Amino acid sequence: MRYxxxxxFELSHPGRTGYSLPASRQYPFFAEKCSSGAAADxxxxxxxxxxxxxxxxxxxxxxxxxxxxxxxxxxLSQMNFGxxxxxxxxxxxxxxxxxxxxxEIANHPLFTGLHPLQPAETVKGAQEVIxxxxxxxxxxxxxxxxxxxxxxxxxxxxxxxMLMREYHMARGDAARTKVIVPDSxxxxxxxxxxxxxxxxxxxxxxxxxxxxxxSLKPLLGPDIAxxxxxxxxxxxxxxxxxxxxxKLVHECGGLLYYDGANMNPLLGKxxxxxxxxxxxxxxxxxxxxxxxGGGGPxxxxxxxxERVLPYLDVPRTSGFHGNFGVMLRAYAxxxxxxxxxxKMAGPLAxxxxxxxxxxxKDCYKLPIPTVCKHEFVFxxxxxxxAREGKAGATTLDVxxxxxxxxxxxxxxxxxxxxxxxxMIEPTETESLETLDEFIAVMRKIAAEAAEDPDILHxxxxxxxxxxxxxxxxxxxxxxxx
Amino acid sequence: MSKIxxxxxxxxxxxxVKVDGNIAIIGVSDFAQEEMGDIxxxxxxxxxxxxxxxxDFGALESVKASSELYSPVSGEVVAVNEELEDKPELxxxxxxxxxxxxxxxxxxxxxxxxxxAAAYGEIAK
Numbered sequence: 001m002r003y004x005x006x007x008x009f010e011l012s013h014p015g016r017t018g019y020s021l022p023a024s025r026q027y028p029f030f031a032e033k034c035s036s037g038a039a040a041d042x043x044x045x046x047x048x049x050x051x052x053x054x055x056x057x058x059x060x061x062x063x064x065x066x067x068x069x070x071x072x073x074x075x076l077s078q079m080n081f082g083x084x085x086x087x088x089x090x091x092x093x094x095x096x097x098x099x100x101x102x103x104e105i106a107n108h109p110l111f112t113g114l115h116p117l118q119p120a121e122t123v124k125g126a127q128e129v130i131x132x133x134x135x136x137x138x139x140x141x142x143x144x145x146x147x148x149x150x151x152x153x154x155x156x157x158x159x160x161x162m163l164m165r166e167y168h169m170a171r172g173d174a175a176r177t178k179v180i181v182p183d184s185x186x187x188x189x190x191x192x193x194x195x196x197x198x199x200x201x202x203x204x205x206x207x208x209x210x211x212x213x214x215s216l217k218p219l220l221g222p223d224i225a226x227x228x229x230x231x232x233x234x235x236x237x238x239x240x241x242x243x244x245x246x247k248l249v250h251e252c253g254g255l256l257y258y259d260g261a262n263m264n265p266l267l268g269k270x271x272x273x274x275x276x277x278x279x280x281x282x283x284x285x286x287x288x289x290x291x292x293g294g295g296g297p298x299x300x301x302x303x304x305x306e307r308v309l310p311y312l313d314v315p316r317t318s319g320f321h322g323n324f325g326v327m328l329r330a331y332a333x334x335x336x337x338x339x340x341x342x343k344m345a346g347p348l349a350x351x352x353x354x355x356x357x358x359x360x361k362d363c364y365k366l367p368i369p370t371v372c373k374h375e376f377v378f379x380x381x382x383x384x385x386a387r388e389g390k391a392g393a394t395t396l397d398v399x400x401x402x403x404x405x406x407x408x409x410x411x412x413x414x415x416x417x418x419x420x421x422x423m424i425e426p427t428e429t430e431s432l433e434t435l436d437e438f439i440a441v442m443r444k445i446a447a448e449a450a451e452d453p454d455i456l457h458x459x460x461x462x463x464x465x466x467x468x469x470x471x472x473x474x475x476x477x478x479x480x481x
Numbered sequence: 482m483s484k485i486x487x488x489x490x491x492x493x494x495x496x497x498v499k500v501d502g503n504i505a506i507i508g509v510s511d512f513a514q515e516e517m518g519d520i521x522x523x524x525x526x527x528x529x530x531x532x533x534x535x536x537d538f539g540a541l542e543s544v545k546a547s548s549e550l551y552s553p554v555s556g557e558v559v560a561v562n563e564e565l566e567d568k569p570e571l572x573x574x575x576x577x578x579x580x581x582x583x584x585x586x587x588x589x590x591x592x593x594x595x596x597x598a599a600a601y602g603e604i605a606k
Binding site for chain 1: 516519521522542544545546569570
């Protein structure tokens with residue numbers, strides 16, 4: 001990767017342009033109005049615009065040729081890494097390929113020309129897309145209806161918890177102020193509950209990595225608003241006791257919230273509604289293939305079952321209809337796959353994850369050696385190369401070394417249950433060749449660590465930027481230029 | 482191998498307690514700071530706040546994670562180590578020197594539920 005960090009202003013050269021137009025035709029309206037009929041320079045503008053609308057200084061725009069512009073943005077784009085450039089096994093983020101037809105449809109002028117303040121009767125087509133997506137998602141999840149206002153996953157969690165609170169308040173059940181969250185949960189779960197003014201109660205996982213029903217029972221009572229769960233959980237394991245958990249939580253008067261971040265392996269196979277969940281969010285940008293992770297905005301629609309349906313319209317957590325462009329892409333993805341093929345995403349994602357797990361478990365510690373769903377967690381290297389007086393290679397070192405070999409790093413140090421966690425999610429997108437290449441590199445890195453961990457300590461060696469000092473950045477953040 | 486000081490008491494959530502009369506001086510163990518990595522921020526209560534045994538009284542943030550601090554005793558916060566506000570790294574450099582809060586205990590019998598250095602050594606590895 002060639003380092004490139006110029007601003008387009010640094011390329012500017014006085015008088016250089018990327019266009020050539022006859023002077024009198026640049027601004028036909030002004031040319032006509034100007035008495036002289038001359039070019040509409042600033043003096044020309046002054047004859048038709050009042051003084052208070054005129055700039056006092058010249059506009060500072062870069063003066064560049066077309067080739068300058070083309071090279072500048074191409075070079076900048078090459079400083080980026082995304083699913084279009086390589087394998088991106090970021091656990092819990094479902095970095096699947098985003099089919100280009102999504103973009104083609106979302107960029108259609110009939111959609112891009114819409115304005116959010118247009119009268120409703122003039123946007124029937126857009127409304128049909130929202131209704132169609134609502135129906136498709138309801139069929140996939142077993143929920144009744146969705147609201148599309150939330151702009152991403154955590155926003156959806158907050159909206160969902162507001163619905164949960166609304167449900168209890170409407171029943172005069174104001175004492176339900178606690179939310180149960182498993183210790184394996186995404187960090188956003190307790191954070192959203194706290195923002196919603198709810199108290200968080202943690203439930204422990206058992207040795208098998210699943211929520212321990214016996215630990216859950218004593219927590220349930222008249223102060224419990226509900227439980228938030230991810231299924232499969234962040235270890236990539238299906239919570240097999242979910243039926244029993246749903247029964248217990250409902251019996252105590254609480255609701256079940258489903259964090260949809262890990263919905264991908266269940267598409268068309270298992271429905272949160274059938275598992276007993278009352279409220280859920282989906283991450284359209286993950287499961288339904290739209291650009292994310294710095295590449296685009298998200299969308300976190302919230303679906304509800306029968307119990308919560310009467311309150312669905314209550315929380316207005318964003319303006320207009322949410323991120324419509326993301327919804328459009330997700331709908332295109334669902335329609336392109338169709339009912340039959342949607343069912344193939346999960347099994348292929350699960351196959352890929354298990355293939356990587358089994359191929360690497362002799363080099364990396366596998367704390368829970370069972371069949372996983374779409375992702376799994378290693379707990380660092382088996383031989384980290386630590387010797388007398390020499391520090392071993394950590395998970396961070398492995399992740400940094402992967403960059404040298406052209407792969408995006410997996411999610412690291414999460415979930416917190418394992419101190420050297422590496423969470424790998426390949427998604428259904430990747431070919432056997434890509435998976436084999438990744439496995440070979442991970443094995444090579446393990447061998448390097450065993451032989452000389454300093455190779456990993458110094459990584460990445462081949463990227464434009466090495467290791468930013470995260471500690472200094474966090475301790476002394478510079479928030480203003 | 483992380484350091485454990487014999488004269489201190491410990492909680493299962495990796496806080497240490499030094500008892501000075503009716504005052505409990507509280508910090509986090511060497512094991513805890515090693516597991517957290519470089520500490521970047523220490524969230525502490527204010528003087529006069531009350532703390533309850535087993536409940537969180539603040540949090541440590543590191544590059545890796547944020548972790549709650551659980552009070553090993555109940556009582557009133559009588560002092561807060563203000564130095565940690567600007568220098569959270571003191572916890573990494575000297576975890577047993579960098580105390581976090583001092584608590585005037587409301588029930589000294591709670592100390593009996595804490596771990597000895599030997600018992601804590603079994604957990605912190």
